[in-house]
Structures are given as structure tokens and as C-alpha cells.
Amino acid sequence: MPAKELNKPCMECKDAEFELTVRKRQLCSLCFKRFIAHKVQSRLSVYRAFGLDGPKTQLLLPVSLGVSSSVLLHILNTDRQHRLDNGRPVGYDFKILVIEPSTVAATGIPFDQNYEALQKNFPMHTISRIPFHSIFDYAPEMVGIMKEYAGSKFIDDSTRSNEERLAAFRASISTPTSRTDVDTVLLTRLIVEFAKKSGCESIIWGDSDSRLAAKALAGVAKGRGSSLTWQVSDGMSPWGVRFEYPLRDLYKAELLQYESVCAELSDVVIPDQPPSENVLTKNLSIDELMLRYVQNQGAKYPGVMANVARTANKLNPSASDGAPTCALCASLLGNVKGNSGVTVANQAEDNHSSQFCYGCMRSRPDELC
Template identity: 30%
Template sequence: MSAESTCRRCDGPTAIKTRQANFCQPCFITFIQQKQRKAMEGCKVLFARPGCVLPPAINILVPISFGQSSLALLDMAHAQLEEQAKTYENAAGFTLNAVFIDCSEADPLEKEPNQIISELEKRFAHAKFTCIPLSKAFEGASSVTLKHNRDYTSFVSGISEEPTSVQQLLSCIGTKSAREDIISVLQRHLIIEEAKKQNESLPTTVAWGHNATRLAELTLSLTIKGRGNRIHAQVLEHKNPKDSISGLPEIHPLNDVLSYEIPFYNSFRNVSDLAVDTVSKPSQVTKNLSIDQLMHQYFENIQTNFPSIASTVVRTAAKLDDPNAAKQGLTPCLICASPVDPNQSLAWLTNITVNEPAAPETEEEEELSKKAHMEKSQEKTGDADRHLPVPNLCYGCIITIRDTDSFTFPKRASKQDILDEFTL
């Protein structure tokens, strides 16, 4: 057998070639798991004294989507627990909780979530599983209805103690990108809320299953959607809770693993059959793809021949500081809860936007100009709107709802709390 077809570590038969090196199955599994172990090096079995094992001092919460990447992270963390139990007579350095946000009401899966979780529980006996419906984000929440104008101004046209629903929320969102953006905001909110709940009993770290390619996709999609200020919070690791916007440690154990390597790992570990896709598939027509789908397609097409691109994007993102670190008087965005300076987003948007058209040169342009002026006059904010509360929105959320005339969103607060957050 030639050197070119043998594993670079043990000279066994090559199962995969990646990063300009050959690996057999066992060596590749070890190679990938070592990256996860390094990120979770604090999850070791602790001893009070020789022979006296302490209970787990940390809880690892892994958000799962039933996709390949989060499934791989779950398998790696579970394998670490199995090794600890075998080595230290059933001792464990951490507890493992997998949390799934059920978005099937908005984007159905090929299998029922309860059926999938039942299969995962059989495969990963040392992990606990929690399924949270997306609708939980609306429970006990007031509903705030926003009136949104084409000039990007928004006003609170109604506040109701009755909660809205997933379908009501999505029905008023016109574009696929905006739908995915709002759903991701709700998903992250529910995951962080569950992590904070678990943190009350045991210090909890959120271990996201994003691989390097996915983090690169997330970096560019956040930038395109006007949420560049979230890159520091969502792409970077925050092992110190003081550095995290959620107040909890957040890590990315797979941030040095490429997405095309994940299916090989899952296949070698015999867990590929546990991955489940959504019923809806991405369109074959580029113009019908969402921003997230476009970014995914872009990196999937280039990473095989240019694997360094994704890691370069992630390393560049890691150099970004928190844009709000030195700012005072910030209040949370009504929709995504990002810290934002009141009215700054709208002012900046107005300053960079050309608001007046060029002078008409032909009769046809003159007619179109008059028509546009009439429509703008009819839409222009009236005296009644001027007295309505102005919501505090970040630039990204203003862009997300720009094609929506009316938008109803859950707000976990009383009417007075909501009014106190608005600028009158």
C-alpha cells in the first residue's frame, strides 16, 4: 500500500482526505473529537481528594436542530461522558442537556419531533432532552402592534394583553429572509431563557453546534441583514459570562471543523441516520432563496476547493469588538433585545439614504413623480401617529420589517413597562 493511500497517523487504510492529509476512520474521529475536547477542557472529573469524586460542577446545554452539525456535537459530548464513566467508575465531569426548539409549526420536519427525540434518547443515554415549542415565546407575553412606514419610521398602534401566535406573526411577514430572521430571534431567545433556568441549579454553558462553515455563513448573513452588531455576540466565543450579552458562557466547540467533514464523522460514528431535514427544500432558483440559504449555497460550493475561506472569515470576525461596550444609556430593541441607542438606528439610516429622487426630465417621469408624491402624502404620518409611542428598534429589525405595513410581536412585559421603553 502506498504512502499516499495510508493514514498519516497510523498507516491504516485511508477513509477520508481532508486538509491535505489522509485519515483512517479511528484517527479521523479522534482528530475531530480533540477539537471539541479542547473547547470543553473545563468539563473534567473533579476530585476532592484521591478516590473521592466530586459531583459535576458544570452543565453543558447543546441546542440541537436535528441537523448534522448539532448531532455531531451531541455525539462528541456524549462520547466524552461515556469515557469519563468508564474511566472513573460512573463519574462525570459535567451534565449534558440537549434542547430542541420545535419550529414545525412554521417549518415542518420529515418526522415528528417527539419521535426523533425518542430515538436520540435511546442512542444518547447520558443526555437529557428538552423540547420547547416555538409558541412558548408567546406565552404570558403582551402583544405589541407596530405601524411601519416606507420612510422606516414606526409607531406603536396597539398594545394587547392577549398573546399573538406563530401563524399570526408569520402571516404579516412578506419575505422568506425576514421570516427566517424573526424565527432565529425567537429560537435564540428561548434557548437563552432555558439556559438561564438551568443555570439556577448548576452553572450552565451554552455549547452551540455551529461548525466553522456555519459561523462564516452566519457572519456574512448577519452583515447583509443589518445585524453586524450581533457578530460579536453570536459568532465569537464568550467563556467569561461578563463578556456575553446573555450573561452566560457561550462556546463553539466545532469552530475549527468544516461542514463537509461533519457528515464523514457522523457516518463513521453511525449516527447519520438520526439527522432529520425539514420538509421544505431550498428553491433551485437563486432569486427565490433567502439570505441564509444564499450564504449556505455559496460556502458549500467553494469550501471543498478553498477550505481556508470559511476559517478566514471566522478569524476576521473574532477580531471584532463589541460595538456597544463603551456606550451608556442603551436600551433593548423591542424585537431582538439587542442593546441600541434610541433613535440612532433611524437617524443613521436616514443619513445614508437618498430620500429625494432626481428631477424629472420627461412628461412620463413628471407623471410618475406626481403619482409617487401623492402616495407619499397619503402615507405620511398624520397628527394622530405623532402622538403614538415610538418603539426602540435596532437597524437590523428596521430592515427586517421594512416591507411590512403592520407587525405584531410578543413582548414579555406589562403595558406600562412597554410604554416606559418608548420615546414619547
């Protein structure tokens, strides 16, 4: 049979027209998806240690309905389906958690249709949907910690709804950087507690290489260097649940390319809001600033940004057996030696501050200043 007449054949299979260029290779959409999926699967191969009948590890995949976590879901789902169809060991199973986006940020963007598309396109998975303020149900001990943390700026009224209670706490924190910072800490806690209650051993986060680089840079700027070991690197978190970042070898732009050739995701993903040129830089949180910076610079020098995330992944947690940790974010307290030397001793300004780390103290409502 004569070979197909192709204008510009895919460099991999040479059997289809190329559609996408990735890392200087021109690939058809099938070969492109395979290339991206391979980068993810090799990160999760540790969970395939058991044979067909071996125990399955339960993982939790938090899906924000943004591009990255949705692409991760698609890759894991496709892989699982292939394995089941071919009688090959799956090794792990995963549950999906959606924290209602409208309860995290008041963007006013409706997402019910995206959620319905998620359920429709991925029917073989357990999908849970919980609001941010269910943190009062999943981690009831956080109320006491929030009160200590915010001091007189936050008066909790347990007769009010969880939604109002969380809103009151968030309102006590004044700057955008601090609010984003504390939100991230609380969201992580909520997802961890959900994972534990639903029997998941690991959480697989949908952070791209670009996002991890932004987190590493912002973490240092915010005095949270010591928690980078679990916010950016794969390994055990302080709460006894492992954290994995299987998208760490992929740039955000590559995930956007993947989404563009994935019909199943077109109704699921809520597109990123284009950065508004009108927003004053001083009104952006450090996290947003760093993400913009990494995305701009990463487009020009992808290797540099990849290096930031790769270097941060080599951080080892300091020996922490029995050492006191922060009540809010679980970072080590006190003078931390070694690779996480950004945390410094709390010069206890009052009786309560000694239970919070330097990073958390910086985001605290500034009643003491």
C-alpha cells in the same frame, strides 16, 4: 508478531486501513473521530478547570437533529463516557433541548422516529422537547414586544392557542429574509430562556465553521453587524448566558464525514434537504443564500471561509454598560462606534421604532413604507 499486511495504512496509527481523508491526511475512522473530537474538546477545556469533585458547569446543547448539532452531541457524549470510565474529571454536564422542527418550518418531514432514536442512543442525558410557540410560556414578555414590533399588522388574541398566536405574528412579516431573520431572533430568545430556567450557564451551539461564516456575511448584509459579537464569537450574550461555538474549527463537510462513520447517528440525523434548483433566488432568504454561497465556495477555498469566521470571532462587544438595547434582539441601539459600526441611529419614524435596532427595523412589517 509480524505487522499487519495493510494496503494503505492510516497515517496516524499505521494499524488499520485508511478510510477517510481529512486535511490531506489519510486516517482510519477511529483516528479521524479522535482528530475531530480534539478540535471540539480544546474549545471546551475552560469548563474543565475543576477537579473530580469540583462543581460541574451545566451547559445546554440545542439539537436540531441536523448533522452539525448531532455530531457535537456524539462527540461530547463519547468524551464524557471515556472520562467516567477512566475516573477522570468531567467538568461539565449538559442537557439537550430539541425545538420541534415541525413547529419551526413546515417541511412536512416527520421526525418522531429520529427523536426516539436520540432518546434510545443517548439515554444518560436529560432531553427536553418543546415547540417553537412555547415562547409565549418561556418568555411571556415577548408578546408585548411582538405587538410593538408588528404594529397594526399583528392583532394578538390571547384566547387562541400559542400555536395560532405565533402563526399570526409570523404571517405579519412579508419577505422570506425578514421571516427567517425574526425567527432566528425568537428562537434564540426561547433557547436562552429555557437555559436560564433549567439552570444552565452556557449554551453550546452546533454551528460549523461554514455556518458561522455564512452568519457573519448575512449578519452584515442584514444590518445586524452589532450582534455578531454573540452570534458568531464565544463569550457572554446580552442575556447573562454564555454562548460557545465549539465546532468553529470544523467544516460542514468534515461533520458529514464524521456522521458517515457513526452508527449511533444514522437514525438520529435528519439529512439536509438538497437545495432545489427550481427555487428562484429572489425567494431565498439572505441567510439561505449566504449558506449556499459559503458551502459552494468553501468546498473550493476552505481557508477563505475559515478566515471569515475566525475574524468575526475576534470582535469585541462594544462597551454597553447602561446603553439602551433593542427590545427584540438585544443589540445596542443608536450610533455604535468601534467594530460594530453597521448599526445606525434610528430616525424615529414613529413613537415605537426607537426601541428596535436598525437590523430589526429592516425586517419589520412595512406598514410605514
